[in-house]
Each structure stands twice: as structure tokens, then as C-alpha cells.
Amino acid sequence: MSRRPDADVPPGLLLVDKPGGLTSHDVVARARRVLSVRRVGHAGTLDPMATGLLVLGVGAATRMLGHVGGHDKTYAATIRLGQSTVTDDREGEVLTTASAAHLDEAAVAAALAAQTGPLLQVPSSVSAVKVAGRRSYDRVRAGEEVVLEPRAVTVHRLDVHRVTRPTPDLVDVDVTVTCSAGTYVRAIARDAGAALGVGGHLTALRRTASGPFAVADAAPVEEAGRALAGGGTAGVLGLTAAARAVFPVRVLTDDEARALGYGRRIPATGAPGLHAAVDGGDRLVALVEDAGDTARVAVGFPPA
CATH class of the missing domain: 3.30.2350.10 (Pseudouridine synthase)
Structure with missing residues (x-):
């Protein structure tokens, strides 16, 4: 084509x-x-x-x-307790198996509650995190041993909807997770399973909002x-x-739109963060941000 x-x-x-x-x-x-x-x-x-x-x-x-x-992102997920895998999800080889038959719903809920709030989370080694310019999963597949540094993430909310037992030794937990960007839901499954002493991994994951x-x-x-x-x-x-969906909107005068088009600064918006600067014809001119008493172009969108 x-x-x-x-x-x-x-x-x-x-x-x-x-x-x-x-x-x-x-x-x-x-x-x-x-x-x-x-x-x-x-x-x-x-x-x-x-x-x-x-x-x-x-x-x-x-x-x-x-x-x-x-x-922030929201996910619907199913966590399986009783097995750990090399990828922390169902696509990886099973590393350990331990019966989760003794776990009751209160213990499961407590372990998952401990995975909420500010966390220092270690991503799976089989992830898209870059190490010295190469994806971690590429290094693992090449036979390298990769240990990733913990990263600060926040799990704002983790709701447990259903707990089932697909076999006597396994526990499946359906959850909804709302978290900061960069959070690995499969790491939540791994760490909750480790805390319970039985291992855990993810069997299903669906992003419902971003x-x-x-x-x-x-x-x-x-x-x-x-x-x-x-x-x-x-x-x-x-x-x-x-742009309107993501950023606060700054409606421009004709003079301001012309100035931004030439890369010049305009009076400050008076609020932190990026703003969508839109002209009188509802065209996105730029994303702008304050720098002192003026606003500068962070990302420009010249006319087509």
C-alpha cells in the first residue's frame, strides 16, 4: 500500500x-x-x-x-494466589507452587490492602523498563540477569470484587485497581502472593481508564x-x-495567538502546569506553561 x-x-x-x-x-x-x-x-x-x-x-x-x-490508570484484573511465574503473569513459566487452601477472604483482603498507598515497587524483570538503553525483557531473553531498582508508585484504590477457588489449592481474586502511571499490577499480584507465602501472579488484566x-x-x-x-x-x-480533555484551557486573543505562533511569550496563565492555548477559531495553537510572569510555548502546533 x-x-x-x-x-x-x-x-x-x-x-x-x-x-x-x-x-x-x-x-x-x-x-x-x-x-x-x-x-x-x-x-x-x-x-x-x-x-x-x-x-x-x-x-x-x-x-x-x-x-x-x-x-492515573484504572485496571480490572484477576490475581491468582498459589503460584508464582517468571513474568508475574500467566504467560510466564511457573516458578513455585504452594497451596493457598488455608487462606480465607480476610487474609487475602489484608494482603491486598497492604499493596495500596505510596509504594516502592520493583518492576518485573520481564518488563518494558529500559536498562542502559535496552528493554529489560530483551536483556532477559538474551540470557542476562536483570535486577531492576524499586520505583515510587501510588495505588490509590484496590477493590476486591470476588474471591473464587478454581482448584482446592488456588485462589483467584477479581479486583479493580486505580494507580499512578508506571505502576505494575502484576507486581501487586506478585508481592501480595509473596506476603501470603504462597506466590501470586496475574491471569487477566484490562485497562479501563487512563x-x-x-x-x-x-x-x-x-x-x-x-x-x-x-x-x-x-x-x-x-x-x-x-487537548481540552487533558489540560485546562487558555483562550487566546488574536494577538496572543499570533505571538505564540512566532514562539514569543504571552502573559502568564496564573496557574501551574500545562494549559491548552486555543484561538478564537477553536484551533489548538500550543501547550503553554508559566515561567515567571509570562507563559511560554512548551509544545507548539503550527497550522497545517
């Missing part, structure tokens, strides 16, 4: 409901094929096993992905890509709508 200029496709975000079995890069590749453009990226990796919301940026919207991906975006508004990647190219709405947010 011949590629068309990226300018032929309007910039925007695709809210994709990722199926299991695909990497985030696979989803990006599918979007590129559907749109016949190269400039596509994603905000926040999902493991191949995981399903649910994956936010893609197309064209100029890729410039905001680094800011979009840093928001910042202001929800999987209920998402679509399969092919459908969302066709909608963006054809002016549809399924799983699509245009550039300005996407």
Missing part, C-alpha cells in the same frame, strides 16, 4: 480497545497500515496479555503523548483509524478536543 503524506490525515487521538495477544507496537503498526501514514505513537504500554484502553496519537497529536500518558479517557469510548484500532481518516467519531478525538 502506498503511503500518503501525514498531512492528508487529520491529527488526533485514537482511543483503541486493544485485544489480547498484541503488543502496543503491533497496534501502532495496524493504525499505520489503516491510515497509510508513519507518524503514529502510543501513550503507555500495555502487555500483550492485557486488553483495554490504549491511547494512540496520530500526526501532530504525537507531540502531546508524553503528557497524556502520565495520568486519565480522562475510558475504554467505553474506545473502538478496535481498524475502526478508530478509519473514523479518523473519514471524519467519524468512533474512538476518535480531534487535536483540540483531545
